[in-house]
Every structure is written in structure tokens, then in C-alpha cells.
Amino acid sequence: MSLIVNGTAVPAPADARVSLLDHLRETLHLTGTKKGCNQGACGACTVLVEGERILSCLALAVQYDGRQVTTVEGLAQDGALHPLQAAFVEHDGFQCGYCTPGQICSAIGMAAEAQRGVPSYLSDDLSADTTLTRAEIQERMSGNLCRCGAYNGIIDAIQATIAPKVPA
Amino acid sequence: MSIVDTAKQAAQGLLQSAMEKLVPLAPDSWIPGGVPDPLIARKHGLIGKPVSRLDGALKVSGGAHFSAEHRFDGMVYASLAYSTIARGRIVAIDSAEAQAAPGVVLVMTHHNAPRMAAPALFGSSPTAVGASDLPILQDDRIHWNGQPVACILAETQEQADHAVSLLRVTYAPEPATTTLEGAKANGIEPGVFMGGPLENTIGDAEGAFASAAHKVDHTYRTPRHNHNPIEPHAATLAWIGDELVIHDASQMVSQQAQTIGEVFGLKPEQVHLTSPYVGGGFGSKGLWDHQIIAAAAARLSGRPVRIALSREGVYRIVGGRTLTEQRVAIGACADGTFQALIHTGLTVITPHNAMPEPFILGTQSAYAAPNLLLKVEATRMDLLTNTFMRAPGEAVGTFALESAIDEMAVELGIDPVELRIRNEPEKDPTSGLPFSSRHIVEAWRQGAARFGWDQRSPVPGARQEGEWRTGMGCATGTYPYYRMPGAEARITLTRDGDTVRAKVEVAAAEMGMGTATTTAIVAAERLGLPIEAIEVGYGDSAIPGAIMAGGSQQTAAIGAAVIAAHTALVDELLALAGNDSPLAGLSADEVGSDEGGLAKLDEPGRRESYASILARAQRDSVTATKAGSAPLELMHWSMHSYSAVFCEVRVNAVTGETRVSRVLGAFDCGRILNPKTATSQFRGGIIMGLGMALMEETMVDDRSGRIMNPSLAEYHLPVHLDVPEIDVIWTDIADPHTPMGAHGIGEIGITGVAAAVANAVYNATGKRVRDLPITLDRLI
Numbered sequence: 001m002s003l004i005v006n007g008t009a010v011p012a013p014a015d016a017r018v019s020l021l022d023h024l025r026e027t028l029h030l031t032g033t034k035k036g037c038n039q040g041a042c043g044a045c046t047v048l049v050e051g052e053r054i055l056s057c058l059a060l061a062v063q064y065d066g067r068q069v070t071t072v073e074g075l076a077q078d079g080a081l082h083p084l085q086a087a088f089v090e091h092d093g094f095q096c097g098y099c100t101p102g103q104i105c106s107a108i109g110m111a112a113e114a115q116r117g118v119p120s121y122l123s124d125d126l127s128a129d130t131t132l133t134r135a136e137i138q139e140r141m142s143g144n145l146c147r148c149g150a151y152n153g154i155i156d157a158i159q160a161t162i163a164p165k166v167p168a
Numbered sequence: 169m170s171i172v173d174t175a176k177q178a179a180q181g182l183l184q185s186a187m188e189k190l191v192p193l194a195p196d197s198w199i200p201g202g203v204p205d206p207l208i209a210r211k212h213g214l215i216g217k218p219v220s221r222l223d224g225a226l227k228v229s230g231g232a233h234f235s236a237e238h239r240f241d242g243m244v245y246a247s248l249a250y251s252t253i254a255r256g257r258i259v260a261i262d263s264a265e266a267q268a269a270p271g272v273v274l275v276m277t278h279h280n281a282p283r284m285a286a287p288a289l290f291g292s293s294p295t296a297v298g299a300s301d302l303p304i305l306q307d308d309r310i311h312w313n314g315q316p317v318a319c320i321l322a323e324t325q326e327q328a329d330h331a332v333s334l335l336r337v338t339y340a341p342e343p344a345t346t347t348l349e350g351a352k353a354n355g356i357e358p359g360v361f362m363g364g365p366l367e368n369t370i371g372d373a374e375g376a377f378a379s380a381a382h383k384v385d386h387t388y389r390t391p392r393h394n395h396n397p398i399e400p401h402a403a404t405l406a407w408i409g410d411e412l413v414i415h416d417a418s419q420m421v422s423q424q425a426q427t428i429g430e431v432f433g434l435k436p437e438q439v440h441l442t443s444p445y446v447g448g449g450f451g452s453k454g455l456w457d458h459q460i461i462a463a464a465a466a467r468l469s470g471r472p473v474r475i476a477l478s479r480e481g482v483y484r485i486v487g488g489r490t491l492t493e494q495r496v497a498i499g500a501c502a503d504g505t506f507q508a509l510i511h512t513g514l515t516v517i518t519p520h521n522a523m524p525e526p527f528i529l530g531t532q533s534a535y536a537a538p539n540l541l542l543k544v545e546a547t548r549m550d551l552l553t554n555t556f557m558r559a560p561g562e563a564v565g566t567f568a569l570e571s572a573i574d575e576m577a578v579e580l581g582i583d584p585v586e587l588r589i590r591n592e593p594e595k596d597p598t599s600g601l602p603f604s605s606r607h608i609v610e611a612w613r614q615g616a617a618r619f620g621w622d623q624r625s626p627v628p629g630a631r632q633e634g635e636w637r638t639g640m641g642c643a644t645g646t647y648p649y650y651r652m653p654g655a656e657a658r659i660t661l662t663r664d665g666d667t668v669r670a671k672v673e674v675a676a677a678e679m680g681m682g683t684a685t686t687t688a689i690v691a692a693e694r695l696g697l698p699i700e701a702i703e704v705g706y707g708d709s710a711i712p713g714a715i716m717a718g719g720s721q722q723t724a725a726i727g728a729a730v731i732a733a734h735t736a737l738v739d740e741l742l743a744l745a746g747n748d749s750p751l752a753g754l755s756a757d758e759v760g761s762d763e764g765g766l767a768k769l770d771e772p773g774r775r776e777s778y779a780s781i782l783a784r785a786q787r788d789s790v791t792a793t794k795a796g797s798a799p800l801e802l803m804h805w806s807m808h809s810y811s812a813v814f815c816e817v818r819v820n821a822v823t824g825e826t827r828v829s830r831v832l833g834a835f836d837c838g839r840i841l842n843p844k845t846a847t848s849q850f851r852g853g854i855i856m857g858l859g860m861a862l863m864e865e866t867m868v869d870d871r872s873g874r875i876m877n878p879s880l881a882e883y884h885l886p887v888h889l890d891v892p893e894i895d896v897i898w899t900d901i902a903d904p905h906t907p908m909g910a911h912g913i914g915e916i917g918i919t920g921v922a923a924a925v926a927n928a929v930y931n932a933t934g935k936r937v938r939d940l941p942i943t944l945d946r947l948i
Contacts, residue, residue, distance in 0.1 A: 017326045026325065031237035032230015034447070036398040037479040041880035044398055072230040081225060089224035092848045095680030097227030098399040098447030104228060135889070142887040145880060147398050147448050148680050149852030151891040 001065045006074030021045045023061035032072040043144035046102040053109025072101035087157035095148035110140045111162040132163040191803035199804045200797040201905030208909040213693045218844035232445045236402035238415040240472030247328035249318040250484045254873030255344035258308040262336035271327030274469040276319045281305040295426040300520040300553040313874040314484030344550040346873035351547040359524035359544030371539035376508035380499025384575040388568035389939040392866035394488035399447020406472035418443040419453045419717040422675045425709035444707035446679040451556035483878030490554035496572035504590045509537035521553040527565030530646045536593035559915035570643035570923030596806035604805035605903035607836045611812040615834030619814040628934035636818045639932025645920030649807035650721035651799040656713025657729035658793040668778040673705035677717035682845025696761040720912025727907025728796030737792035744785040809837040809916040815924040819932045824947035832895040838911035839902040850896045853917015859886045861925035
């Protein structure tokens with residue numbers, strides 16, 4: 001059994017109890033993915049599995065045999081930050097930086113969901129194309145907690161890059 | 169205590185009281201800050217320009233390693249078992265099954281834990297930072313529901329967690345005080361904070377209140393809160409020879425190392441604690457039981473240990489803000505002038521801590537009332553010890569005070585902004601000291617204009633669209649300017665050919681406030697070097713001095729230490745420059761740093777570069793270490809950060825749901841050093857204030873003393889959709905008496921916010937909510 005993490009095949013754990021989050025952090029030493037609550041309430045552990053955002057604390061590593069997992073360490077290309085990563089720095093979308101990898105992975109997954117037309121609580125028409133207004137982004141990012149309160153900067157960074165500004 | 173200690177304390181007490189009498193009377197020029205920091209006058213440098221965080225790229229790419237992300241060879245994982253009773257004794261711990269479980273390396277209980285001293289209680293010495301002084305795993309006594317009773321080490325976290333589930337602990341419970349009513353019945357005592365009573369009496373407040381023409385008199389309640397940094401508390405540590413190496417998450421790096429060392433009977437240099445990244449703290453990232461238990465288990469097992477608390481574990485052993493019941497009574501004349509201001513009440517502590525929530529601190533210098541009565545009393549419950557949480561005292565104290573001001577504005581029919589301005593004091597109402605820099609009226613005027621305060625109807629419930637009622641409220645925020653003693657800075661200039669770089673080291677903590685970046689900005693200006701040539705060292709107990717990221721004082725403490733170290737560095741450089749330098753014969757107070765070297769202050773052409781001085785002296789580097797001046801300015805002026813907070817809410821008439829639609833904070837906090845990171849500090853504080861206003865509450869089961877909502881699913885924090893775009897402005901008026909002209913900004917943001925929300929809710933609905941949080945049930 002193996003998983004593909006940031007493009008590299010890695011073995012799955014022998015102990016079936018190991019979460020994807022703990023496997024990333026403790027076995028693969030990819031500590032960019034954070035553990036905030038270990039029960040799906042904070043979003044700090046968000047990673048991308050084939051482009052979809054998941055909470056790695058609620059996933060068992062052995063469930064992801066053969067799947068492509070992307071963590072925050074896998075977003076930079078050729079040594080250059082992903083545009084959203086750079087925008088987080090520019091817009092001060094964090095303070096302590098602990099929720100940040102989860103916010104960034106979640107935002108990338110969120111933009112892809114909107115692209116696919118996945119509606120949210122705020123969508124008036126469930127079958128219409130999604131426009132990522134500020135409120136739509138806020139709603140769709142509400143599973144990612146930030147106790148430092150960098151929410152304004154996070155939304156600014158998302159709007160400046162992967163979800164271009166539209167009228168609210 | 170020995171007779172020598174007693175004599176020393178008595179002498180210190182006499183000295184302290186003499187200082188308190190003399191320092192206010194001394195000429196300004198004798199006091200630190202009496203002569204303005206030269207950086208205040210410099211307008212063209214980096215200070216005041218938005219600079220992105222220097223550690224930003226690391227944090228967004230997953231490259232910043234937090235405490236639970238370090239590794240040692242042979243490291244094992246710790247898991248804790250927590251008491252399920254509030255008070256009593258452990259009768260037996262059956263650990264046979266746990267011992268035999270796969271991967272288990274050690275089961276440690278009070279039976280086999282090494283003998284350790286209890287941690288020294290916060291404030292009992294300059295470096296003591298124990299949140300309580302209870303012994304840890306030393307006996308069979310249980311003091312709170314959630315107290316650690318055993319620690320299991322195993323090869324993996326999964327194995328350790330499973331083994332803990334196999335422990336069988338038998339208790340003999342004893343009666344515990346787990347209700348507020350029970351605690352009150354046991355007795356009420358004066359609140360003592362940092363060695364002094366929390367009480368101010370000026371004139372006859374009760375008499376003046378009784379005879380006042382207009383009165384408000386109400387009780388306000390605030391519940392327990394938890395800090396909830398997204399990084400749970402953790403440490404990765406090892407005994408290497410006789411040295412204890414701890415990768416920790418700490419707001420008080422050196423003090424924490426010292427206190428841990430004392431627990432294990434070590435010399436200060438035998439504990440090396442690092443904490444370069446802290447995933448949020450807000451007062452909670454200090455010394456708790458887990459670091460001591462992990463160090464003891466590591467010693468007993470001979471293995472390095474990672475202890476990473478679960479979120480529930482954080483709730484069980486890391487205390488939060490305690491509850492308060494506050495009375496605010498104001499007596500005023502018809503023109504709004506206050507005649508009496510009474511702010512008294514009760515807070516809850518535990519039998520083993522020293523932190524009565526000091527909710528009167530903000531009131532001490534808020535308004536000009538000739539008669540004042542301020543008092544905090546405390547009662548004790550058998551619970552987890554409470555501690556400092558962002559703006560301890562002011563965050564909850566301003567909720568009561570600023571709600572009462574709003575109630576008085578309604579009573580008088582005077583605009584609440586105007587009422588506050590009418591009661592603006594000319595000098596500190598309790599200490600009598602002059603204010604160092606207080607421009608709160610400007611903040612009120614600028615904030616009101618920008619927010620559109622004139623659009624507010626004074627009549628509650630006047631604006632309704634569909635189901636939604638809209639209202640506006642405001643409040644004053646305040647937080648004192650502190651500068652704690654003990655800070656040192658070490659500056660090292662290193663030459664490589666014609667290039668000189670500087671390393672500035674301070675034993676400070678960076679939890680995301682932007683300290684590392686701001687320190688680099690200030691050092692670059694102070695030394696006359698580009699910011700790219702500055703490296704900042706911090707978060708390491710090997711750095712001299714002790715600095716706390718608390719009391720919003722870190723930037724001031726660092727600033728004063730760097731001023732002192734810079735002066736020492738100039739001395740060193742002048743000595744090295746010798747007689748062949750253009751600077752020959754000049755003393756340190758005649759020269760300053762500028763453009764990569766030293767120049768005569770009133771003759772800038774007379775100069776020499778650092779590189780040239782070092783080259784001629786055949787030196788590759790020069791180092792100066794110095795402690796900041798004693799913070800006498802705190803006894804000479806009344807010094808505070810201020811804010812005017814404006815809030816607009818929409819309250820659903822059917823469901824009682826409150827949505828915050830607009831917030832503006834107008835701050836008067838001296839000179840703002842880095843607008844980019846300062847904005848985030850202000851907004852972050854405001855958002856925590858919104859949580860306090862509308863949703864945050866740590867719930868304790870009255871019967872068992874156990875926290876009932878120990879998770880981020882059940883303790884509600886503001887999320888993205890709860891937070892509007894927050895407008896932040898500032899006066900940017902430098903305080904002439906502080907380093908860089910700056911004031912602290914870490915805690916002022918949360919103050920006043922809960923009252924501004926509550927006052928807006930009143931304006932929207934006509935309902936006055938005096939108990940936080942303002943949940944739906946209180947509005948329908």
C-alpha cells in the first residue's frame with residue numbers, strides 16, 4: 001500500500017489507527033499540516049486529495065491507498081510560492097501562522113468547488129453558476145478557524161488571487 | 169523565609185515606597201523618556217511604513233517548526249489521564265493492563281514520579297511563572313476535575329492514547345466547592361493583584377451617588393473564557409547530559425526555563441528552552457503541568473518525550489479567564505458631569521493561584537469623577553486555576569463600565585460620545601499623575617466622523633428592515649502602558665569586507681504579533697542600516713535577560729533594551745575608532761548612528777562607517793549587551809493606550825440572532841511602528857471581543873466542577889462569516905516619553921468591544937443585556 005504525497009509515493013502506515021494527519025506529521029515529517037483539534041472542528045489540518053479539500057484528522061491514512069495528497073509543502077512550484085501563499089504574506093492573512101496552511105489548502109479547494117458549481121448556504125439558486133462574492137468566500141471558508149483574527153486579510157488574499165473580486 | 173530574606177524584603181519595600189513618593193516629583197529629564205527618543209523625530213525611515221512579516225514565507229509554506237514539530241532520536245509520545253472528580257484522594261491506580269499494552273514505555277503516577285518542587289507562583293519572584301503552586305504528581309490529592317493523575321509514554325501517540333484508556337483509577341471524593349453560591353457562602357476576600365489590593369477610594373462615592381440627580385446602578389456578569397489558540401499546548405524535550413532541552417510554546421521564554429529549572433533543582437544554565445514560533449497564546453502559553461510532567465517522565469524513562477495536549481487536554485489543564493459579577497453605579501448632574509463612579513464586584517479564583525480578574529484597572533484612569541469607589545473581591549472554587557487572558561481586567565471591566573456609561577447616556581438624553589468627552593479627565597483620576605499622551609477625544613471625533621455616527625437614531629428600535637433591526641453602539645477601550653524590568657538586548661555587528669550586518673538578540677516571544685519584524689524595523693533605524701542587514705534572534709532562553717510577551721509591553725521592553733545596548737555599542741565603537749578616526753575625542757552622547765556608521769549629531773559630515781572602524785581596529789565583529797533602564801516612567805506619568813470603538817449590529821426580530829455588520833476602531837496608541845502588522849493586532853483583538861460579546865463561554869458543570877464544552881465544536885469562536893471588514897484608524901501621535909513614541913497594541917483591541925456590541929444591540933432592540941454572551945435566548 002502506498003500514498004502519493006506531493007508527487008512522491010510513500011508507504012501507508014502498518015497501524016490502521018493512524019490518521020492521515022498523524023501520518024503526515026509524525027511519519028513523513030511533513031509538519032506543515034497542523035493539528036488544532038483532531039476532531040474536525042478547526043480546519044487546521046486541511047489538505048487536498050486530488051484537488052478536493054479534506055480534513056486529514058478525520059481521515060485514516062490507509063483509506064488513501066493510491067491517492068494523490070497535496071499538503072502546504074507541495075504548493076510552491078520551482079521554489080516560488082504559490083500566488084495564494086504570496087498573497088497571504090502581502091495581505092497579512094495570518095499572525096501566528098498556525099491555521100495558515102489549512103486556510104491556504106482550504107481556499108484552493110474552495111475555489112475549485114465554486115468552479116464546479118457546488119452551492120453553499122448562501123446560494124439562492126442551487127443550480128446557478130457560483131460567483132465568489134466576499135460573503136460567499138466567508139461562508140465557504142467558515143470551517144477554518146483563526147483565533148488571531150486574520151480573517152479580513154485571508155479574504156483579501158483569496159480575492160486578490162484565486163477568486164477575483166466581484167461586486168458583493 | 170530566612171531573616172536575611174525578610175530584611176531584604178523589608179528594605180525593598182521601603183525603597184519601593186520611597187520611590188513611589190519621589191519619582192512623581194522628579195524632573196522629567198531624570199526619568200526614562202524624559203528626553204524623547206531620537207527615533208520619534210525621524211520621519212523618513214521604515215517606522216510607520218507597512219512591512220510584511222519577515223517570517224511570512226516560512227509560515228505560509230509550512231516551514232516554521234512549532235513546539236510539537238521538533239524531533240529527538242528515540243523520542244516517545246506522552247498521553248495524560250485526567251481526574252474525573254473535583255476534590256478528594258486517589259485510592260488506587262490499576263495500571264497492569266496499561267503497562268502490558270503494546271509500545272508502552274512508562275506509566276508514571278504519583279507513586280513513581282521523581283520528587284520535584286512545586287512551581288513558584290507567578291509574581292512570587294521576578295522570574296516565577298507558575299500558574300498555581302500546586303505540586304505535580306507528588307501525592308494522592310485531587311484539587312480539580314481534570315487534574316493529571318498519570319502520564320503514559322509509548323512508542324507512538326496511538327499506543328499511548330490507547331494505554332491511557334486502560335488505566336483504572338479509583339477515587340475517594342471529598343466535598344468540593346463547585347458552585348458560585350457555595351463559594352460565596354464559604355467567604356469573600358479582598359482581591360490582591362501583583363502584591364497590591366485592588367481597591368481605590370476617593371471622596372465619598374456612595375454618599376455622592378445617593379444624592380446625585382441622575383443615577384444608573386446595575387450588575388453585569390461575564391462568564392469564564394478560554395484562550396483557544398489554534399496550536400494546542402505542546403513540548404518536545406530531552407535530557408542531554410545534565411541539561412534539559414525543551415522546545416516549547418512560550419510567551420515567557422527565560423522565566424519559564426528558570427521556573428522549570430527550580431522544579432528540578434537545576435542551575436539556570438542547565439535548562440535550554442526555545443520557542444521561536446508560538447501558534448497563538450493570548451495569555452495561555454506559559455508554564456502548565458504538561459511540561460513538568462513530560463520532563464519528569466523523560467528523566468524516569470531515559471527517553472526524549474513529545475507531549476502534545478489534545479484539545480480537551482488543553483481545557484483540562486490550561487486555565488482560562490475567570491468569571492466576574494460587577495456592579496457599576498454612576499451618579500451624574502443633568503449636564504452629564506459625573507459626581508460618583510462606583511465599580512465593584514466579585515471574581516472567582518482557586519485555592520492555589522493569585523489572579524483575581526482585575527476588572528477595575530481600566531476604570532482607575534477612565535473618567536473625571538470627584539468621588540470614586542473601585543474594588544475587586546474574590547472567592548474561591550475547587551476548579552482548574554484561572555489565568556491571564558488577553559486584556560485581563562480591562563476586557564471584562566470595560567464591558568460593565570462602558571455599558572453603564574451608555575445607560576447613563578440614555579438616562580440623561582445625551583449622546584454617548586458626547587457624554588464620554590464631557591467627563592474626560594485632565595489628570596489621572598486615581599493616581600493624580602499627568603498623562604504622558606492621551607488623545608482619546610481626537611480618536612472619538614475622527615472615529616465618529618468616519619463611522620457615520622450622526623446617522624444613529626437615539627431612539628431604540630427606530631431602524632427595521634424586514635425582520636432585521638439595526639442599531640449602533642460605541643465604547644471606550646483602554647489598556648495601560650507597561651514596561652517590565654529585566655529586558656536585555658545584545659547587538660553584534662559583523663563585518664565582511666565593506667559590508668556590515670547586525671544581529672539583535674532579545675529573549676522575547678513571537679506569537680504572531682509581528683515582534684520579530686518590528687524589532688528588525690526599529691533596529692535598522694536605530695543602527696542606520698538597511699533592514700536586509702538586520703537579523704533578529706528571539707525565543708531562546710540562552711539569550712540574556714527576561715522579556716515577557718504579556719501586558720502589551722514587549723515592544724516597549726525591547727525598545728528600551730535596544731536603546732541601552734545601542735549606547736553601549738557606540739561606546740565600544742568609539743573606543744575602537746581611536747585617535748585616527750574623524751570621531752576621535754567625541755563621547756557617546758555626541759554621536760549617533762546613521763547610514764551605516766557613526767556621525768557627530770550636530771556635524772553629520774564628521775563621520776566614519778562601522779566597516780571602516782572595525783577594519784582599522786582589525787576586528788571582524790563587536791558586541792554590546794545591556795539591560796533597559798528601570799521603568800520609572802510608569803511612576804511619573806499615567807500611561808495608557810486608548811480606543812474609541814464603534815459597532816453596528818443587525819438583530820433578527822424573530823430569532824434573536826445578532827449579526828455584526830460594521831465595526832470601526834479608532835486608536836490612540838502612540839506612534840504605530842508597522843501599520844500592516846498593527847492593523848492585524850487591532851483587528852484580532854476586536855474579533856476576540858466580538859466572540860466575547862456574542863458567543864464565548866466556558867461552561868462548568870456545577871455538580872462536578874468539570875468543563876462541559878472542552879472542544880472547538882462546543883466553545884464557539886468567531887468564524888469567517890461572523891466577521892465583517894473591520895475599519896481601523898489611529899491618531900498616530902507619538903508619546904514623547906516612550907521608546908519610539910509607541911504604546912502597546914496587543915490588548916487594547918479587545919477592550920470596549922463587548923460593550924460597543926451590547927450598546928448597539930440596545931440601540932437596535934431596546935433590550936439591555938447585562939450578562940455575556942448575548943445569545944439568541946436573551947433577545948427573544
